[in-house]
Each structure stands twice: as structure tokens, then as C-alpha cells.
Amino acid sequence: MEEPIHVIGHKNPDTDSICSAIGYAFLRNALGDAEVRPARAGNLNSETRHVLERFSLPEPDLLTSATGQRLILVDHNEVAQALDDIRHGTVLEVWEHHRIGDLQIPSPITFHCEPVGATATLIAEQFFLNDIKPPPAIAGALLAAILSDTLALASPTTSNKDRRMAPKLAALAGVDVSEFGAELMAARGDIATRSARDLIEADFKAFNFSGHRVGIGQVEVPDARPLAQRRAELLAAMDEVRAEQHLRLVLLIGTDISRRGSHLWVVGEDRDLVAQAFHTTLSDEGAFLEGCMSRKKQIVPVLETAFAAVKTAAA
Ligand code: MN
Numbered sequence: 001m002e003e004p005i006h007v008i009g010h011k012n013p014d015t016d017s018i019c020s021a022i023g024y025a026f027l028r029n030a031l032g033d034a035e036v037r038p039a040r041a042g043n044l045n046s047e048t049r050h051v052l053e054r055f056s057l058p059e060p061d062l063l064t065s066a067t068g069q070r071l072i073l074v075d076h077n078e079v080a081q082a083l084d085d086i087r088h089g090t091v092l093e094v095w096e097h098h099r100i101g102d103l104q105i106p107s108p109i110t111f112h113c114e115p116v117g118a119t120a121t122l123i124a125e126q127f128f129l130n131d132i133k134p135p136p137a138i139a140g141a142l143l144a145a146i147l148s149d150t151l152a153l154a155s156p157t158t159s160n161k162d163r164r165m166a167p168k169l170a171a172l173a174g175v176d177v178s179e180f181g182a183e184l185m186a187a188r189g190d191i192a193t194r195s196a197r198d199l200i201e202a203d204f205k206a207f208n209f210s211g212h213r214v215g216i217g218q219v220e221v222p223d224a225r226p227l228a229q230r231r232a233e234l235l236a237a238m239d240e241v242r243a244e245q246h247l248r249l250v251l252l253i254g255t256d257i258s259r260r261g262s263h264l265w266v267v268g269e270d271r272d273l274v275a276q277a278f279h280t281t282l283s284d285e286g287a288f289l290e291g292c293m294s295r296k297k298q299i300v301p302v303l304e305t306a307f308a309a310v311k312t313a314a315a
């Protein structure tokens with residue numbers, strides 16, 4: 001048999017990275033490409049583990065190196081979020097819903113990027129366009145990814161396509177959208193019992209902003225008060241992560257779903273730059289950003305612009 005083609009999401013994988021990989025590999029298999037397999041670039045978080053157990057889906061293969069591998073990327077296209085040696089792999093396709101990143105690919109490829117709430121929405125759409133009905137477990141996994149990324153269709157990143165795909169998948173999976181959304185939120189675990197490192201790293205991404213390496217973690221919870229109470233401990237753990245990963249700056253976004261806003265905590269250099277960029281002041285308590293729910297839409301573009309301006313001023 002030929003060497004497999006792995007479908008893989010970003011490091012510190014979330015439910016969208018894992019379930020989009022599983023879903024897309026299943027679709028390609030159904031279309032006759034037997035060598036396509038799902039993979040993961042790290043350990044599963046508690047929510048994703050719950051989803052795979054619930055639908056009796058096997059954990060994808062762990063891939064720690066891209067060298068010599070043929071890969072289909074889902075849910076990322078930035079070097080800082082991909083396997084460390086991604087430049088030594090062959091990227092055949094990308095399925096994405098983030099900003100266009102910095103991955104240079106020498107040959108023409110399928111690069112499908114749309115501003116929808118989850119990569120899984122695009123994968124689900126491919127099933128329907130190809131007249132392949134996802135079995136209940138695959139439909140359930142894709143739905144879980146959409147609900148996870150869009151905070152059960154409440155995030156400002158939610159698109160009409162997400163809203164169309166979710167009920168179709170729910171019917172196939174035999175679940176109720178709102179009940180299943182609440183079940184996933186509960187599976188993220190109790191803030192009080194998770195370690196500070198887990199809270200920061202469960203959904204942590206590194207970015208390259210005009211040559212500055214910045215890490216941004218996000219925790220999305222119905223009520224962020226228990227998170228804010230652990231601020232001192234979180235800041236200390238953020239400093240550890242910053243040192244280990246040689247990052248200039250580490251941000252933690254503590255999203256309070258019911259208040260529809262996020263706490264912002266920052267360690268490292270450029271704290272003033274961050275405060276200015278968000279038109280706020282950063283005390284030891286951090287800041288609360290009203291209406292801010294999305295890292296991708298409301299945090300990353302602001303920092304990208306702020307760091308680009310620094311570069312221009314210095315040039
Ligand atoms: Mn993701």
C-alpha cells in the first residue's frame with residue numbers, strides 16, 4: 001500500500017482540528033482515496049475526548065514530524081501553528097477558516113478558505129456537494145466542531161453556512177443542537193479543578209506579527225468569574241509558557257459567554273502597545289473587553305495592525 005496522506009489540524013488541537021480531520025479523511029475514503037487518514041498534532045483536550053468517546057470514534061494517529069509526509073492541512077495555515085518542520089512536508093491541500101498565513105507552498109494546490117465559524121462547516125458542505133451522507137458518528141463529530149468553535153452558534157464568527165449545516169448534521173447524528181451544545185460546554189471541565197497550565201494551553205496558538213512571536217490562549221466559559229479569581233496563578237503560568245516557547249508576549253483571553261465579553265490578561269513585553277491597541281488600560285487585573293468574543297476576528301487583526309505599525313515606525 002502507498003504511504004498514507006495525513007489530514008491534520010493545528011498544534012494544541014481543538015475539536016474542530018480533530019473532527020475536521022476525521023470527517024475529511026472519511027469523505028476522501030468514501031470517494032475512493034483509501035490512503036487518506038486522520039492525524040493529530042498533539043494531545044486531545046477534554047471536550048474532544050468526550051466527542052470521540054460519545055460517537056465511538058478512534059483517536060487519530062499522532063504525528064510529531066512533517067518530514068517526508070504528504071499532508072492535507074485543516075483548521076490552520078500558519079507556520080507557527082503547524083508541525084515544527086512543516087516546511088519539510090508536502091502540503092497537498094488546505095481547508096481553512098482563519099486569516100491567510102505565512103505558509104509558502106511551491107506547487108498549485110487546493111486552498112479552500114472561507115470566513116465561516118468552523119472548518120467542519122466546509123467539510124460538511126463537501127459531503128453534501130458530493131452526495132455522500134455522513135454516518136451518524138461523523139455527522140456528530142462535525143456538528144461538535146461547529147458548536148465548539150462558534151460557542152453553540154453564539155460567537156460573532158458564526159455564519160449563515162454554519163447555521164444551515166448545524167441542523168442538517170444534528171438530524172443525521174440524532175442529537176438536539178442546543179442540548180448537545182450545552183453538553184460540549186460541560187465537557188470542557190470545571191474551571192476550578194483544571195490546572196492553570198491546562199487553562200492556558202488547552203486552546204493556545206502562536207502567531208508571528210511582523211517578526212514578533214506572540215502566544216494567545218483562550219478560555220471560553222459561561223461565567224468567567226472563577227477564572228478571574230485565579231488571575232495571579234494564571235499570570236505566573238503564562239510567564240512560564242512565555243519563557244519555554246521564547247515568546248515576546250503572552251495573552252490570555254478569558255471569554256465570558258453570558259456577559260458577551262472577554263477578560264484580557266497579558267505578560268511580557270509590549271504591554272503598553274497591547275493596551276493602546278485595544279483602547280484600554282492594563283492594570284494588574286488586566287482589562288475587560290466588552291463585546292469581544294473571538295480571537296480570530298477581534299484580537300488577532302488588532303495585534304497584527306499594532307505590530308505592523310511599530311515595524312513601520314522603526315523602519
Ligand atoms: Mn482550531
Ligand code: MN
Pocket residue numbers: 016017075097117118119149
Ligand atoms: Mn476552527
